[in-house]
Amino acid sequence: xxxxxxxxxxxxxxxxxxxxxxxxxxxxxxxxxxxxxxxxxxxxxxxxxxxxxxxxxxxxxxxxxxxxxxxxxxxxxxxxxxxxxxxxxxxxxxxxxxxxxxxxxxxxxxxxxxxxxxxxxxxxxxxxxxxxxxxxxxxxxxxxxxxxxxxxxxxxxxxxxxxxxxxxxxxxxxxxxxxxxxxxxxxxxxxxxxxxxxxxxxxxxxxxxxxxxxxxxxxxxxxxxxxxxxxxxxxxxxxxxxxxxxxxxxxxxxxxxxxxxxxxxxxx
Numbered sequence: 305x306x307x308x309x310x311x312x313x314x315x316x317x318x319x320x321x322x323x324x325x326x327x328x329x330x331x332x333x334x335x336x337x338x339x340x341x342x343x344x345x346x347x348x349x350x351x352x353x354x355x356x357x358x359x360x361x362x363x364x365x366x367x368x369x370x371x372x373x374x375x376x377x378x379x380x381x382x383x384x385x386x387x388x389x390x391x392x393x394x395x396x397x398x399x400x401x402x403x404x405x406x407x408x409x410x411x412x413x414x415x416x417x418x419x420x421x422x423x424x425x426x427x428x429x430x431x432x433x434x435x436x437x438x439x440x441x442x443x444x445x446x447x448x449x450x451x452x453x454x455x456x457x458x459x460x461x462x463x464x465x466x467x468x469x470x471x472x473x474x475x476x477x478x479x480x481x482x483x484x485x486x487x488x489x490x491x492x493x494x495x496x497x498x499x500x501x502x503x504x505x506x507x508x509x510x511x512x513x514x515x516x517x518x519x520x521x522x523x524x525x526x527x528x529x530x531x532x533x534x535x536x537x538x539x540x541x542x543x544x545x546x547x548x549x550x551x552x553x554x555x556x557x558x559x560x561x562x563x564x565x566x567x568x569x570x571x572x
Contacts, residue, residue, distance in 0.1 A: 305530070305569055306538045307562055308333035308370050310499075313543030314554035315340070319350060319358070325554070327365040329562050334362075335497075335540045336401075337373040345372065346391035355398040370538040371442065371470070371497045372396050373405040378426045379418050380410070389430055389441070396439045403440050403497055405470050408458070409447020412472075413479055418448045420458065427462045435466035442470035442497055445487065450475040452482060452490035459494050469494035472542070473526045474503050478511050484526035492533060498526075499542040500565065513544065515557055516564040527572035539565055 308331055314322060319339060326334050342348035350358070362368060376389040392404045408423040409415045427441065434441050449455040455469060469491045476482040488495075502519030504512050516523070527539075541561045545551050 305535060306332035306370065307540075307565060308335050308538045309541040309554075309558055309561065310335040310337045310373060310543065311339060312337045312373075312546045313541065313557060315546040317554065320361075323361055323365055323367065325558060326367055329559055331367070331558075331562060333368045333370040333538055333540075335371045335373055335538070335542075336369055336399075337542075338546060343375070344388070346388070346395050351395060351398070355395075359400060369399050369401040371403040371405055371540065372399070372401050375407065376404075377407040377410050378423045379408055379415075379420070381422075386426065386430065389426075390433065393430075393434050393437055393439045393441075397437050402438070403442050403468075403470075405442050405444055405497070407446055408443055408449045412446055412450075412475055414448045414450060420448065420454065424458050424461050427458070427467050428464070431462060431464035431466045435464065439466070440496060441467050443467065444470040444499070445472050445475050445491070447475075450479040450482075452476050452480065452487040456490040456494070459491070468496045470497045470499060471495045471526075472499040473523060474499070474501055474511075474521060477521055478503060478505070484522055484529055488526070488529040488533075492529070495530075495535070495537070497537050498530065498535075498539050500539055501542050501544070513548065513551060515552060516541075516561050516568070524568060524572050527569050531569065531572050539569070541565075 374392045376385050396404050476487040502514040502516045502521050504519040506512050543557050
């Protein structure tokens with residue numbers, strides 16, 4: 305098991321600050337999801353000028369980019385999402401990232417009228433191109449795909465090694481009311497990357513983000529399943545500070561997470 309954090313948690317940090325924090329705190333990698341004001345990373349000046357220097361800086365610190373998380377949502381009708389996904393595949397090649405995250409739904413909670421056949425068709429169309437470039441697209445357990453049986457059926461229909469799953473532990477528990485055992489029974493063989501954030505449900509039924517160990521997600525059960533299966537990918541902190549500015553700052557959360565996640569993994 306390796307440990308990374310998503311740049312969602314530090315929207316105001318420079319790349320140098322991100323790399324330095326990851327190195328100093330003992331992380332293995334950085335999951336890219338926006339940098340500063342740049343959300344659509346293929347057009348970010350930092351990358352359009354070439355990735356050689358960035359790759360060298362990562363290597364010097366013993367870090368990698370395990371996944372680039374896109375906001376490419378394959379159920380939307382606009383075919384521009386296909387070009388955007390291809391651009392992210394190319395960026396992943398330049399940054400030596402094995403995975404890109406894609407979405408099937410527009411929000412964490414399940415939407416309505418999601419065209420799952422369109423999602424399947426687009427993944428099927430993109431898969432040969434991704435495979436040829438050595439990149440795997442990960443469909444996240446997000447939105448309607450919080451239903452892990454639906455996610456499994458989709459992956460089975462696409463039937464490509466270039467399409468697998470990103471397991472966000474929170475969403476199937478909170479939105480599909482699944483246990484980690486049920487989710488893992490459905491998508492375990494497809495899981496390549498894992499998003500972790502602890503949550504609780506308040507008295508009004510709202511999901512509230514918590515630092516690891518302060519919520520009520522059955523994370524130990526999920527980690528036990530991964531550990532028994534010999535999971536060697538990343539456990540990645542997805543702290544949504546970019547979208548929820550009231551959350552604790554990265555300087556606090558990142559240092560807490562790496563300590564807490566190692567302890568929880570060892571006890572699982």
